Amino acid sequence: MTTLPVAPDAFHLYDTTLRDGAQQEGLRLTVADKLKIARLLDELGVDFIEGGWPGANPNDTAFFAAAASGELELEHAKLAAFGATRRVGGKASSDPLTRALVDAQTEVVCLVAKSHDEHVFRALRTDLTENLAMITDTVQFLTGEGRRVFVDCEHFFDGYRANPSYALEVVRASADAGAEVVVLCDTNGGMLPTWMGEIVSAAGAVGVDLGIHCHNDTGCAVANTLAAVDAGAMHVQGTMNGHGERTGNADLVTVMANLQLKYGWSVVPHQNLAKATSISHAVAAVTHVAPNARQPYVGHSAFAHKAGLHASAIKVDANLYQHTDPTLVGNDMRMLVSDMAGRANIQLKGDELGFDLSDREVAARITDRVKQREAAGYSYESADASFELLLRDELGELEAPFAVQKWRVLTSSEPTEEGDSEATVKVAVGERVTSRVGEAFGPLSALDIALRQALTPAFKAVEGFELIDYKVRIIEMGHGTDAIVRVLIDTSDGDRTWTTVGVGTNVVEASWEALHDAYLWGLLPHHAAEPAGVR
């Protein structure tokens, strides 16, 4: 096995989710969002958090003001403000954007500098000497103001290929001016790992600590980052969940896990790495970007096994089928219920939920029922609570605490103060039948209110139930509005979160089914084993 480099003493992780990550299509972060994410990053244990570009983006200016005013208390991480070298022909000391960097009151400032001659000519519209002067002036001004300065060499790799000596001059000028770390950026993301070593080594010859900043345009952001580390980079930039412009930045979660679990470096304490999955998902909740189930290490599917073939062997030894222990990153191995899986999977899944399905008859009957339902559009892979209801039903262990006799909901373009939707729900609890009306903006809200009111007298617990996520997906495309929709609802009672599924041609009906099952599962006598889906 090729030996791996040992961790440099000063190795650090630099997160730029709040700045470069926020460039992602469809991603918008409020100041409150940024504060939440910064706290999560600190909890994860990154060394530096780039908060944004003060002066250039009002939101970012406000974020740094909030942080400086004490709204952001960081245990370990240092805050960094991002900015550019001073404008052509000006002075750093009098450049408003450079001043804004000082006003951000961060320990660290990360400056972007042009290192590709073409960009100097065509984007900056100046000459190569002035660009170097801009770097020297700005770095010296900021170090003079007591800042630790990092320099991002924009388009460094493309620049090196076009004009190696100038690209290296930019590294040298940054170092000479007092930059603590010079970061080599693959801004357009076109690099491959095999090209990294030579270029990073050439920059290393300048004799300054090097950083690496990669984008994923060739699908190699993580590998390019590791290749740069192998060549001596001691500072790694990336973003949570690989957020970023175009194809995104290097996923810092994956890089961190690779360095910790494959290289054997301790880049963060092990107990922090064990929070990676929950922190990654918490960040996704703030960014409103659906988590990628296939994300390495922390994805919902990252340790999920479907193949009936493996299912039996996994019983023998799970480690034969996973590249690392999922608990090290706070994830779990999951067996999937699906039409590709045979009885073995269903039985394993049953064990997971605390049901004995060793009886082949029963297991076969449940497997058939699952196959039928999945053929109709249901998916139990992501809805363990609904699967448990099906299981209990087949096992004759489902005593529904309530029965809905009837429901209806009206929505119109002429809302009252209470809303535009009016729902009626008629529920029987034992002998007692209750009808309730709910008014709200939205049929699901109205139905939720009506059902909640009808159940509350008998079941205090429902007051604690909250719908925390609601997803609708069309599952037969190209059929116009007759297409079947699948609704997934996540409900929480503060301790537990459970997922239920509803399917139909009618989004309201499917939503109602998922809502109904959410209340039903929540009101079942507490189970020994929680569904794997519960997080």
Place this chain on the structure above:
Amino acid sequence: MTTLPVAPDAFHLYDTTLRDGAQQEGLRLTVADKLKIARLLDELGVDFIEGGWPGANPNDTAFFAAAASGELELEHAKLAAFGATRRVGGKASSDPLTRALVDAQTEVVCLVAKSHDEHVFRALRTDLTENLAMITDTVQFLTGEGRRVFVDCEHFFDGYRANPSYALEVVRASADAGAEVVVLCDTNGGMLPTWMGEIVSAAGAVGVDLGIHCHNDTGCAVANTLAAVDAGAMHVQGTMNGHGERTGNADLVTVMANLQLKYGWSVVPHQNLAKATSISHAVAAVTHVAPNARQPYVGHSAFAHKAGLHASAIKVDANLYQHTDPTLVGNDMRMLVSDMAGRANIQLKGDELGFDLSDREVAARITDRVKQREAAGYSYESADASFELLLRDELGELEAPFAVQKWRVLTSSEPTEEGDSEATVKVAVGERVTSRVGEAFGPLSALDIALRQALTPAFKAVEGFELIDYKVRIIEMGHGTDAIVRVLIDTSDGDRTWTTVGVGTNVVEASWEALHDAYLWGLLPHHAAEPAGVR
């Protein structure tokens, strides 16, 4: 720059979307789906298509039967059937699963063989010699039946690390028995590129054509594949869009584009590569797995630019900001309208849609309006048709061909034959006011029917409009059912597809808004420039 290897004469791409890709959580493929995908793969120009595991999976058996019966005519690609070595202590000639491979009537058979000693002991429950005998017997039997045989060495890299000499013995036994290609599989996906070269070279010393099969558990599937190619592998396995179990397989689209555009190999004709984006999305439509907007090369965001900073420079020379020409893979550069973007973006976007926004006043007013709407939850990045309506409205160039005066929809748990939802829509076209009722399963369907009926007399065109995708997303999580939902509707008239957005606390209301705008945009006088969103 490190020199890259030249393409070996016999280099080929082997797609396993239909077999290993189908292991992905939530993915289910019917025989019809598999036939569709196989045709798309052939159009893309892959050399081999692994169709499934005949005998082990009824669906796959049916697929090969359909293919053999002439339902699948391939221009270039060869079909391969996947299977395992014969059972312990048996004979390949009498093993029903081995027979099923022959019955599949494919030119190629790909056999999975154990190459990790622990898996031989604990999963197969036999000894190392019998495992070699199983390989020899099965390969010889199938070559005897006139099949070209490839061998997938399962868990090869973990096996090599545990017991290098045995792992190599498996490669040798496969080659000696007549295997044409021996494929090294990183089944658990724990490899890193830096470890690849040594192990692949060691296997290469056996003197047989090598293939590579990677999974993405370390986020390095593409890079690991390229590293193996650098070390001499001439056969690359992967899946469309990186589908696969856990974190997925190597994305064959990305690997292909890297080899073609970065290595300069012509693995497929250039005109095929130019179909990569549309074929990748067509496959996603069949798998029902939402395309990853950040997918390298072919993702919807892969060449999308958001930063106001770049927007102005991109005007100078787009190639300064992209790693390759997006048209080579059938993708486009897109400028995004978003609250991070300033006037420059809005103006570029206007140009794209064929509007002159050079007037700073107008551009600023539109930018403000966009900011307000995005603050309320709208997203125009993915809804160019709605953006154009906003643009025309601000420019006073929006003459709505119809005006909805009123609508309502009732949904209940007691459906009639016509459905469970009844909608009324009152529309004015010029002086003429029409009310129509629509009944259907689902409020959106009912509203669509009513609106369609009310508009048809005046506008024949609406008969050709079809809603082809409908997405609902909660955009304020943690607020229970009061959360705001964003609805995106894709409508097609056969030639064009356009996207509209609706936002509200009410999924029906938001859906209505998107539906209304879809009809409105579709009925506008035909535009010179189609929105970039139009595909």
